[in-house]
Amino acid sequence: xxxxxxxxxxxxxxxxxxxxxxxxxxxxxxxxxxxxxxxxxxxxxxxxxxxxxxxxxxxxxxxxxxxxxxxxxxxxxxxxxxxxxxxxxxxxxxxxxxxxxxxxxxxxxxxxxxxxxxxxxxxxxxxxxxxxxxxxxxxxxxxxxxxxxxxxxxxxxxxxxxxxxxxxxxxxxxxxxxxxxxxxxxxxxxxxxxxxxxxxxxxxxxxxxxxxxxxxxxxxxxxxxxxxxxxxxxxxxxxxxxxxxxxxxxxxxxxxxxxxxxxxxxxxxxxxxxxxxxxxxxxxxxxxxxxxxxxxxxxxxxxxxxxxxxxxxxxxx
Amino acid sequence: xxxxxxxxxxxxxxxxxxxxxxxxxxxxxxxxxxxxxxxxxxxxxxxxxxxxxxxxxxxxxxxxxxxxxxxxxxxxxxxxxxxxxxxxxxxxxxxxxxxxxxxxxxxxxxxxxxxxxxxxxxxxxxxxxxxxxxxxxxxxxxxxxxxxxxxxxxxxxxxxxxxxxxxxxxxxxxxxxxxxxxxxxxxxxxxxxxxxxxxxxxxxxxxxxxxxxxxxxxxxxxxxxxxxxxxxxxxxxxxxxxxxxxxxxxxxxxxxxxxxxxxxxxxxxxxxxxxxxxxxxxxxxxxxxxxxxxxxxxxxxxxxxxxxxxxxxxxxxxxxxxxxxxxxxxxxxxxxxxxxxxxxxxxxxxxxxxxxxxxxxxxxxxxxxxxxxxxxxxxxxxxxxxxxxxxxxxxxxxxxxxxxxxxxxxxxxxxxxxxxxxxxxxxxxxxxxxxxxxxxxxxxxxxxxxxxxxxxxxxxxxxxxxxxxxxxxxxxxxxxxxxxxxxxxxxxxxxxxxxxxxxxxxxx
Numbered sequence: 001x002x003x004x005x006x007x008x009x010x011x012x013x014x015x016x017x018x019x020x021x022x023x024x025x026x027x028x029x030x031x032x033x034x035x036x037x038x039x040x041x042x043x044x045x046x047x048x049x050x051x052x053x054x055x056x057x058x059x060x061x062x063x064x065x066x067x068x069x070x071x072x073x074x075x076x077x078x079x080x081x082x083x084x085x086x087x088x089x090x091x092x093x094x095x096x097x098x099x100x101x102x103x104x105x106x107x108x109x110x111x112x113x114x115x116x117x118x119x120x121x122x123x124x125x126x127x128x129x130x131x132x133x134x135x136x137x138x139x140x141x142x143x144x145x146x147x148x149x150x151x152x153x154x155x156x157x158x159x160x161x162x163x164x165x166x167x168x169x170x171x172x173x174x175x176x177x178x179x180x181x182x183x184x185x186x187x188x189x190x191x192x193x194x195x196x197x198x199x200x201x202x203x204x205x206x207x208x209x210x211x212x213x214x215x216x217x218x219x220x221x222x223x224x225x226x227x228x229x230x231x232x233x234x235x236x237x238x239x240x241x242x243x244x245x246x247x248x249x250x251x252x253x254x255x256x257x258x259x260x261x262x263x264x265x266x267x268x269x270x271x272x273x274x275x276x277x278x279x280x281x282x283x284x285x286x287x288x289x290x291x292x293x294x295x296x297x298x299x300x301x302x303x304x305x306x307x308x309x310x311x312x313x314x315x316x317x
Numbered sequence: 318x319x320x321x322x323x324x325x326x327x328x329x330x331x332x333x334x335x336x337x338x339x340x341x342x343x344x345x346x347x348x349x350x351x352x353x354x355x356x357x358x359x360x361x362x363x364x365x366x367x368x369x370x371x372x373x374x375x376x377x378x379x380x381x382x383x384x385x386x387x388x389x390x391x392x393x394x395x396x397x398x399x400x401x402x403x404x405x406x407x408x409x410x411x412x413x414x415x416x417x418x419x420x421x422x423x424x425x426x427x428x429x430x431x432x433x434x435x436x437x438x439x440x441x442x443x444x445x446x447x448x449x450x451x452x453x454x455x456x457x458x459x460x461x462x463x464x465x466x467x468x469x470x471x472x473x474x475x476x477x478x479x480x481x482x483x484x485x486x487x488x489x490x491x492x493x494x495x496x497x498x499x500x501x502x503x504x505x506x507x508x509x510x511x512x513x514x515x516x517x518x519x520x521x522x523x524x525x526x527x528x529x530x531x532x533x534x535x536x537x538x539x540x541x542x543x544x545x546x547x548x549x550x551x552x553x554x555x556x557x558x559x560x561x562x563x564x565x566x567x568x569x570x571x572x573x574x575x576x577x578x579x580x581x582x583x584x585x586x587x588x589x590x591x592x593x594x595x596x597x598x599x600x601x602x603x604x605x606x607x608x609x610x611x612x613x614x615x616x617x618x619x620x621x622x623x624x625x626x627x628x629x630x631x632x633x634x635x636x637x638x639x640x641x642x643x644x645x646x647x648x649x650x651x652x653x654x655x656x657x658x659x660x661x662x663x664x665x666x667x668x669x670x671x672x673x674x675x676x677x678x679x680x681x682x683x684x685x686x687x688x689x690x691x692x693x694x695x696x697x698x699x700x701x702x703x704x705x706x707x708x709x710x711x712x713x714x715x716x717x718x719x720x721x722x723x724x725x726x727x728x729x730x731x732x733x734x735x736x737x738x739x740x741x742x743x744x745x746x747x748x749x750x751x752x753x754x755x756x757x758x759x760x761x762x763x764x765x766x767x768x769x770x771x772x773x774x775x776x777x778x779x780x781x782x783x784x785x786x787x788x789x790x791x792x793x794x795x796x797x798x799x800x801x802x803x804x805x806x807x808x809x810x811x812x813x814x815x816x817x818x819x820x821x822x823x824x825x
Contacts, residue, residue, distance in 0.1 A: 045657075066731055070516055151782045160507065179782050181775060182505055184591070187646045187653065191590050194644065197461040197779070208645060212667045283660035317507075 026086050026260050030061040034090040036075025038068045046248050047091040049280050053271045072096040077107040080114055082253050086260030089252040094162045098303040102311040115256040118268045119296040121248035122289035125163045125221035126206035131214055138219050138238055145176040152178040154200040157186035162244035163202040163221045169310040170240040222246050242310045244303045249296055265292040328679025337380045344381035345691045348388025349699050352404045353396050355529050355725035360650045375662035380684040382658050386651050387439055387688050390631050391696050394431040395703045399424050400718055402533035406524050407594040407630040410602045412532055414622025421618055425562030425704055430620055431627045432696040436689050438628035441580035442635030443685045454643030457588040462775035463790040464799055469769045471803045472600045487758045494762025497522055504771055517734040526726040526738040534722050534743025537715045568620055575605045575621045576628050583629035587636025590648040594633035595764055601629030642666050
């Protein structure tokens, strides 16, 4: 027994020494990654796989801590209030960063209180109709909505999320009325679309259902080209106000040191290129898309400003 | 035809290796243990394991997951029966007759009945999945918010008939459940309701802290308020009579109609995304009581009262794969996790799988059936272990239940607030029982209220988009068939009640 504990002690010692030798400066102790979503969801899976792979590469332990509640704002405000040393960072996704703060009193200012470390996933949000639907284009939908006010039924996987705002902004720009029908999660939206309860949806599940021959893609709700139907325009290409990026990323408190940001800019692309990450991403239907500190900050700032204008115009609360 | 046969044989062969058999055994065992621990669900464990699952061969990883989900449903009912603490919410209806049986010294019988019913429900829905997946999924897709609403109303009516006497106490309890269920953000408008400016309440009251507090902690308080000498007695009295520790053939046969009915209810509800196994268990329990010749025995230790919810909640888990395999739509979190595990392994499911690559489907079918057999064998072992584990003096058990209750609710979200809720609901439940208010209607009100609200409000919203307004529901064949079914069910009850009243008169 004593031999075993000595052995473990030796291994641990060796592990700390080797990590110290490899990592010049940051990181030289365990990092806490705050996940504002509960264990078991997509955000949690993403946090855990990033923590495991990045931790292995940097030679330190990255501990995932789930701090849920308040539509993810509780966890993110814990990140914003942490010491800016790079040892407390957080997982973030679109809604609590660029969208929700325009509709509610968030306990942080996304532009002033956070540093954006990097983006690692940018999902597609295709606008889909049933494969047998009469609507072949966005114009067909708009035409129907104009002639039948309020009778076009549609949904997105999250109420008041980015895609919801983007499609509302589209209808507002065309000055037509359509009816948003809320469902809890993309798979229920897909069931409602296929079952004929709604006519249109903007959900990430739309890529697979289109490959399966059940749906048709009319447009793409994010700035990323749709891989299944590349000829589908993004909403901004089609002349509408906003096509917000639907991202997963990492952020830290305001004022993270440059060496921390540089380290993550170096490690994150390697994590994303690893076969382990690719496999998980494929299973979760994430589109892997890296953006470093500078590019990610720009994405957030652009979308934050665009969403502010769009949400004020729609009057969404 | 010969071609199909060789395909089936090849697919089944994939899942019949010793590695996958071992994986199933491990999965079922882990599931049974995790299921028995309140607050730890198989879904959580699977979610944590998924990042590692690509290290396994597909036909080791997937059978293990399937086994885990099946095992956890049975595991959760052992604690529901023996210590009134459902390991997962799906087993909360099992408490109603399981715990009274345990108090009569028939815990062994109840646990075994739960096991047989679980395996029966599993097998029933797996057979439906194998032979009618596309058909069932097609019908289920026709069920929209209007049909969900009437189904939930059916459940409320069916369970409302269970309410205790005097009826007003049952009504008050239901209302209390509905009001507790309203706490949190309004599901459509997003405005806080009954949160008293407490941000912790915005996400609503968690089902697990509420269940554990209301059922388990309140029972601990009740026992603690008993005589001191009772506390050093054995926690659970086991009768020495072997008849009390097994399910006889005659008993099993008398439960058969209940098993078939409940499995069918579970399969139908499982095929529809979003209703879930807890709802199925309660509906099946209500229907079993309604159909019984001795409804007065329910709640006091009726064996059918254990068989019905257990068959139904297990049937849901198999049937959740129906929309998954037929349309690629996962019916619940468990199915969503299985979907993601399948895709990690490069196995695609969905409408094209049947025609393009049915091989993995046959392997999944084989693994499902095999997992049922393993669940039965290991379950008999667990039933023995559980009966030893809980044969400790009551004062020890009661203290451990409090610790398990607190730890289990904390484990779920890592929230201290949930521990406070557990004890708050413990006190609330104790006081309610003290004054003779039945706990069941409160639970049902709490569980069904959010589903009813979500679907009813969606129907009202949809009504504004139809020329017929609310009457659009009468143009839906699925709605009309459910309405007819509900009318018949209520009519039958009234007719039987009337006949019984007439029959009873001469004696009075």
